[in-house]
Amino acid sequence: xxxxxxxxQEVNAALQAAQVAYLSYKNISGKKKAEFLNxxxxxxxxxxxxxxxxAMRETNLPEARIIGERGRTTxxxxxxxxxxxxxxxxxxxxxxxxxxxxxxxxxxxxxxxxPLGPVIVFGAANFPLAYSTAGGDTASALAAGCPVIVKAHxxxxxxxxxxxxxxxxxxxKTGMPQNxxxxxxxxxxxxxxxxxxxxxxxxxxxTGSLVGGKALxxxxxxxxxxxxxFAEMSSINPVILLPESLEKDFxxxxxxxxSSITVGVGQFCTNPGLILAVDGNGLKNFIAxxxxxxxxxxxxxxxxxxxxxxxxxxxxQTLAQQGIKIESESxxxxxNNQGQPLIASVSAQDFxxxxxxxxxxxxxxxxxxxxxxxxxxxxxIIHGHGQLTSSIxxxxxxxxxxxxxxxxxxxxxxxxxxxxxxxxxEVCPSMNHGGPFPATTDSRFTAxxxxxxxxxxxPVSFQNFPDTLLPDELKESNPLNIWRYRNxxxxxx
Amino acid sequence: xxxxxxxxQEVNAALQAAQVAYLSYKNISGKKKAEFLNxxxxxxxxxxxxxxxxAMRETNLPEARIIGERGRTTxxxxxxxxxxxxxxxxxxxxxxxxxxxxxxxxxxxxxxxxPLGPVIVFGAANFPLAYSTAGGDTASALAAGCPVIVKAHxxxxxxxxxxxxxxxxxxxKTGMPQNxxxxxxxxxxxxxxxxxxxxxxxxxxxTGSLVGGKALxxxxxxxxxxxxxFAEMSSINPVILLPESLEKDFxxxxxxxxSSITVGVGQFCTNPGLILAVDGNGLKNFIAxxxxxxxxxxxxxxxxxxxxxxxxxxxxQTLAQQGIKIESESxxxxxNNQGQPLIASVSAQDFxxxxxxxxxxxxxxxxxxxxxxxxxxxxxIIHGHGQLTSSIxxxxxxxxxxxxxxxxxxxxxxxxxxxxxxxxxEVCPSMNHGGPFPATTDSRFTAxxxxxxxxxxxPVSFQNFPDTLLPDELKESNPLNIWRYRNxxxxxx
Numbered sequence: 001x002x003x004x005x006x007x008x009q010e011v012n013a014a015l016q017a018a019q020v021a022y023l024s025y026k027n028i029s030g031k032k033k034a035e036f037l038n039x040x041x042x043x044x045x046x047x048x049x050x051x052x053x054x055a056m057r058e059t060n061l062p063e064a065r066i067i068g069e070r071g072r073t074t075x076x077x078x079x080x081x082x083x084x085x086x087x088x089x090x091x092x093x094x095x096x097x098x099x100x101x102x103x104x105x106x107x108x109x110x111x112x113x114x115p116l117g118p119v120i121v122f123g124a125a126n127f128p129l130a131y132s133t134a135g136g137d138t139a140s141a142l143a144a145g146c147p148v149i150v151k152a153h154x155x156x157x158x159x160x161x162x163x164x165x166x167x168x169x170x171x172x173k174t175g176m177p178q179n180x181x182x183x184x185x186x187x188x189x190x191x192x193x194x195x196x197x198x199x200x201x202x203x204x205x206x207t208g209s210l211v212g213g214k215a216l217x218x219x220x221x222x223x224x225x226x227x228x229x230f231a232e233m234s235s236i237n238p239v240i241l242l243p244e245s246l247e248k249d250f251x252x253x254x255x256x257x258x259s260s261i262t263v264g265v266g267q268f269c270t271n272p273g274l275i276l277a278v279d280g281n282g283l284k285n286f287i288a289x290x291x292x293x294x295x296x297x298x299x300x301x302x303x304x305x306x307x308x309x310x311x312x313x314x315x316x317q318t319l320a321q322q323g324i325k326i327e328s329e330s331x332x333x334x335x336n337n338q339g340q341p342l343i344a345s346v347s348a349q350d351f352x353x354x355x356x357x358x359x360x361x362x363x364x365x366x367x368x369x370x371x372x373x374x375x376x377x378x379x380x381i382i383h384g385h386g387q388l389t390s391s392i393x394x395x396x397x398x399x400x401x402x403x404x405x406x407x408x409x410x411x412x413x414x415x416x417x418x419x420x421x422x423x424x425x426e427v428c429p430s431m432n433h434g435g436p437f438p439a440t441t442d443s444r445f446t447a448x449x450x451x452x453x454x455x456x457x458x459p460v461s462f463q464n465f466p467d468t469l470l471p472d473e474l475k476e477s478n479p480l481n482i483w484r485y486r487n488x489x490x491x492x493x
Numbered sequence: 494x495x496x497x498x499x500x501x502q503e504v505n506a507a508l509q510a511a512q513v514a515y516l517s518y519k520n521i522s523g524k525k526k527a528e529f530l531n532x533x534x535x536x537x538x539x540x541x542x543x544x545x546x547x548a549m550r551e552t553n554l555p556e557a558r559i560i561g562e563r564g565r566t567t568x569x570x571x572x573x574x575x576x577x578x579x580x581x582x583x584x585x586x587x588x589x590x591x592x593x594x595x596x597x598x599x600x601x602x603x604x605x606x607x608p609l610g611p612v613i614v615f616g617a618a619n620f621p622l623a624y625s626t627a628g629g630d631t632a633s634a635l636a637a638g639c640p641v642i643v644k645a646h647x648x649x650x651x652x653x654x655x656x657x658x659x660x661x662x663x664x665x666k667t668g669m670p671q672n673x674x675x676x677x678x679x680x681x682x683x684x685x686x687x688x689x690x691x692x693x694x695x696x697x698x699x700t701g702s703l704v705g706g707k708a709l710x711x712x713x714x715x716x717x718x719x720x721x722x723f724a725e726m727s728s729i730n731p732v733i734l735l736p737e738s739l740e741k742d743f744x745x746x747x748x749x750x751x752s753s754i755t756v757g758v759g760q761f762c763t764n765p766g767l768i769l770a771v772d773g774n775g776l777k778n779f780i781a782x783x784x785x786x787x788x789x790x791x792x793x794x795x796x797x798x799x800x801x802x803x804x805x806x807x808x809x810q811t812l813a814q815q816g817i818k819i820e821s822e823s824x825x826x827x828x829n830n831q832g833q834p835l836i837a838s839v840s841a842q843d844f845x846x847x848x849x850x851x852x853x854x855x856x857x858x859x860x861x862x863x864x865x866x867x868x869x870x871x872x873x874i875i876h877g878h879g880q881l882t883s884s885i886x887x888x889x890x891x892x893x894x895x896x897x898x899x900x901x902x903x904x905x906x907x908x909x910x911x912x913x914x915x916x917x918x919e920v921c922p923s924m925n926h927g928g929p930f931p932a933t934t935d936s937r938f939t940a941x942x943x944x945x946x947x948x949x950x951x952p953v954s955f956q957n958f959p960d961t962l963l964p965d966e967l968k969e970s971n972p973l974n975i976w977r978y979r980n981x982x983x984x985x986x
Contacts, residue, residue, distance in 0.1 A: 023900060023901075027900070036640040038803045062702075088983070093923040094923055095919070095921045095922060096925040104852055106919060107913060107919070109919055109923040109924060111922075111923040111924070111925050114903060116936070116937075117904070128611065133637065139839070156559060166834055217714075217719070218714070221710075221711070221714045225879070225929075225930045225931075226710070226930055226934065227930075228937065263633065283655070313714075374554075386718070394597050396959045396961065396962065399959075399962060400961065402963065403962075407516060407520070408516075408961065410953055411609060411610070413953075414951070414952070414953060414954065415953070415954040415955075415956060416953065416954070416955050416956065416958070417956040417957060418599060418955075418956070418957050418958050418959065418962065419957055420956060420957045424597070426588070426599060426600070426602055428588045428599075428602065429586040429588060429604075429904075429952060429955060429978055429981060430586040430587055430588040430602040430603055430604040431588075431602060431604070432604050432952040432953060432954040433951070434951070436718075436951075437718045437720075438718075441719065442721060443609070443951040444609075444721065444947075444951045445952075446948070446952060451586075451952065454937075456938040457928075457937070458907070458927070459925040459927065459937075459938075459939060459944065460906075460907060460908070460909065460910075460911070460925060461907065461908040461923060461925040462902055462909050462911075463908060463909065463910040463911070463913060464910060464911050464912055464913045465909070466892075466911065467887045468889065468893065468913065469889065469892060469896075469899065483983050485922055488922060490581070490976050490983065
């Protein structure tokens with residue numbers, strides 16, 4: 001179905017409506033917000049097969065993946081519901097008055113997190129459900145107390161419409177303020193820019209390309225009043241194979257990586273696009289085994305033509321660089337809209353000379369960098385960009401002897417993995433899905449897990465407030481029974 | 494003493510040295526960092542009278558103020574020492590493995606805060622000690638595990654040198670990595686820009702003017718790798734006087750505000766530059782009483798000539814605007830380098846038409862906005878900029894009948910105060926010294942209090958790590974005995 005781009009008038013009306021909704025929504029209790037978020041999950045499930053088939057049609061993703069993604073989406077809605085119902089997430093801090101303090105009395109001061117205001121969320125191409133309309137950005141912003149305006153991703157606009165209707169039903173069923181969630185379409189660059197530049201917009205969530213995310217970030221910073229943009233953009237997720245362990249475990253490692261490179265036609269921000277290893281027999285055997293697996297892997301239809309075209313262009317560009325050798329590719333030739341698994345290799349020397357090789361190739365591609373030794377491998381890491389993840393494959397003993405690798409690696413990534421692959425992002429409090437630029441625009445926040453809510457709140461202090469005028473979270477009797485940091489001690493009092 | 498500006502070579506050498514220091518400092522235990530921060534406090538005290546007289550000479554601030562500020566500086570160093578020694582500030586989150594989970598096993602994931610890397614701190618003109626060399630930015634960055642390079646404020650470069658030497662002594666006495674703290678001079682714009690643009694710089698702390706802070710913010714965002722800048726810039730700290738309470742308490746309120754407007758020659762970012770009230774007898778009496786006090790107040794020598802010139806220029810500019818009436822000024826004419834207390838008034842109508850009137854006049858000046866009624870007062874708040882603070886003076890009962898004022902006010906400020914003045918910023922966990930732009934460049938952080946450390950850290954997740962390779966904060970046995978969020982429960986296990 002063709003959806004008309006929102007006009008500038010519609011963008012303005014949406015922000016005005018969002019602001020009205022905000023002034024009441026921000027005061028709604030955690031319990032009521034939890035009902036709302038749970039109702040969103042229920043209504044998404046109630047869409048049934050219609051949602052699955054629509055998403056499959058629009059994204060070419062297989063049924064099992066879409067069903068899994070739906071589970072992830074309803075899962076994070078319910079996770080944030082639980083978080084705000086419990087309530088301690090607001091980080092209440094209380095310092096009681098000391099009227100007799102010398103030389104000056106100390107007033108009563110209490111602090112908690114408060115929402116930022118209307119948030120714009122851009123639907124992500126590669127997650128039609130979990131990082132789009134009711135995705136992690138939307139769920140965390142709503143949990144924080146911020147109204148959300150989603151700009152649907154044009155490549156799955158019908159899916160987005162369906163989910164938007166489910167959220168609308170949840171608003172009605174749970175008596176939320178009208179327009180606490182709104183949904184706009186926009187194929188043009190202008191709609192996104194207008195949303196970001198509107199003075200009532202207070203924050204932005206985005207998952208997509210470096211070019212797209214950086215453009216939004218720049219626009220937001222150039223506003224008369226700059227606003228925070230959390231853009232999750234670009235990562236090649238280096239996987240480091242330690243030499244001794246590789247000699248022994250090359251087969252297991254190759255199988256694990258083959259699956260991680262090709263899953264979902266490589267269309268994950270956590271796809272392992274770079275493999276770093278020391279040249280030698282272990283690496284030779286590993287490449288042979290990985291090559292076998294890649295040859296067996298079938299080309300897969302990509303999310304849309306633009307993504308497939310970009311993949312073919314970027315693979316060709318990479319293969320044309322100096323010192324690049326194709327190690328293996330899928331034995332079956334793909335169609336134009338398909339991504340063909342492919343692995344290539346390059347020496348560390350050539351890799352370090354060519355910054356293009358460190359840029360993301362979005363799809364089932366991985367580049368193996370052959371290093372002379374662990375020292376050269378370390379140099380490659382030091383010169384690398386920020387990443388969402390970095391992995392090390394090796395025995396505990398071997399990693400311990402190269403502990404400095406970890407010390408350097410942690411500077412470059414938001415999540416370190418030992419003996420595992422970067423794909424598969426758990427949704428839980430300990431997850432950090434973020435990392436130094438260009439992985440994201442602000443390494444201090446995560447896009448996944450309960451702490452994603454922190455992107456959309458700011459602290460507010462209340463000084464010398466009578467108890468009746470304090471928010472419940474800060475009242476002396478602790479009526480919500482939440483954890484609070486009171487006079488420098490954590491307690492549920 | 495004349496201090497030479499750092500050359501570009503010196504800037505580069507400083508960042509290279511900071512990075513070397515960083516790679517060892519970031520792994521130093523909280524206990525060792527606490528020793529270092531406590532030693533900084535001790536060494537600052539050991540500077541004795543030399544520090545006091547030097548700071549007095551350079552800033553024209555009186556002895557009592559400098560002594561107070563020294564206490565505040567050593568106080569926050571010791572506060573951060575206590576925070577990192579205790580250790581729970583890292584927000585450890587642990588989700589243990591579930592190998593039997595269906596359809597996929599769940600890996601063990603653990604997360605904690607890690608330092609960002611080398612931080613640049615710009616000394617503040619108005620706080621030669623507490624927001625300069627060993628100020629809140631430096632102390633919180635060092636506590637976070639980040640090396641610091643301070644660019645001394647040229648107006649108190651000798652004071653800055655003394656404190657830098659004290660920190661150097663603390664480095665030596667506690668065996669910290671060389672160059673974990675460095676000190677550069679720079680009167681020119683270029684030194685600051687070079688520091689911010691250096692690729693090894695990872696974050697910036699600044700307190701000063703809107704123009705200065707915004708220039709640093711823009712430079713940081715235009716880097717190939719943007720970095721966070723926390724700039725605390727501009728605030729006029731509206732004080733709202735509710736009409737019924739004002740009729741009764743005009744005298745007490747006037748005394749309280751007179752003192753807040755004139756303290757420290759008004760050279761505080763929390764100076765109450767805007768007073769909003771409903772026109773009537775209460776306000777008339779209040780202005781008369783406040784006027785008396787302002788007339789009695791003496792002109793004071795300002796921090797330096799530039800600040801005095803700017804104050805005179807901005808006062809004259811404000812007084813030349815339409816509808817402005819001088820209500821009172823100091824009875825004594827000040828010298829060129831002095832700030833003369835002055836209050837003026839304007840109608841809400843004229844105020845709303847003229848954006849210049851909402852801009853900060855740094856010094857002992859306050860503008861009273863006369864509103865027809867509380868509705869018009871509300872309109873003035875809605876159209877106002879972001880602020881560090883907003884205050885309401887009124888009885889609990891009267892505030893309760895105008896609760897919507899609070900609902901709107903909280904959108905505009907980082908700290909709300911009831912029946913108190915904005916000056917006097919407590920250093921404690923519940924303090925938020927921050928606020929929406931242009932008060933700061935990022936309302937999600939505070940510059941004062943324990944949470945100031947959050948500006949300089951980012952979360953890092955460790956997935957599937959053997960216990961021996963985890964940081965102590967995340968080890969299974971909880972050897973540091975810190976509070977951790979383990980499987981979604983807070984515990985000291």
